[in-house]
Amino acid sequence: MTQITTPDAPRALGPYSQGRCIGNLLFTAGQIGLDPATLTLPREPEAQIRQVFANLRAIVTAAGGDTGSILKLTVYLTDLDHWPLVNSVMESEFTAPYPARTAVGVAALPLGALVEVEAVAQISTF
Template sequence: MSKQIISTVDAPAAIGPYSQAVLVNGTLYMSGQIALDPKTMELVEGIEAQTRQAFENLIAVLSAADMQTSDIVKMNIYLVDLGNFALVNDVMKELFNVPFPARAAIGVASLPKGALVEVEAVAVKVSSDE
């Protein structure tokens, strides 16, 4: 089994004892991303801006593993307010192509740093001969 830690300065540094992502035998397990600006490590404001930034952070980690959104097979989205579900869907439709990954949207009481949304995913790099 090969295991590689994936890290990029284009996504926020971990704010705890975890890696941005771990690649094991072609499967990338990504830690949750909140809407921290990777340059300032400050949370962006507003649900739409936070949703976009969280996805941008996730995409930066994907890129560091030489993957793209089409490689994501499963995603979890955590929302402090499930009333923002439709807005998150709209942003996701802009950034992802059909077929979309499997996904869960989970309502939570709170998120780190007071974030309104957090996104985590699992991606698989499928070889061209499969």
């Protein structure tokens, strides 16, 4: 297994890796909308969602892939009313065929985040 680390995504705030590759599969840690430089969380839902996908993109890129490499997303939302924003941001971040995805409503997320997303990607370099 290979550990994936990049300064372009928030550093791990606990005992976990930003991502791990086994074979040609990358599994990312769940990403919230933290800015990697300041470790601050925007207040606005859309800004958080955009930063989440920027963080995921950074980890996938560090592993040698791109957003087209992402096979599956799991989205955790504290308010399912933000689901249309997730769809809107995904349309700007991805092209068809879109990743498979699951959305789950949750009571709370780390640091008061509104959304967290984890990904599974196929990376050809591993």
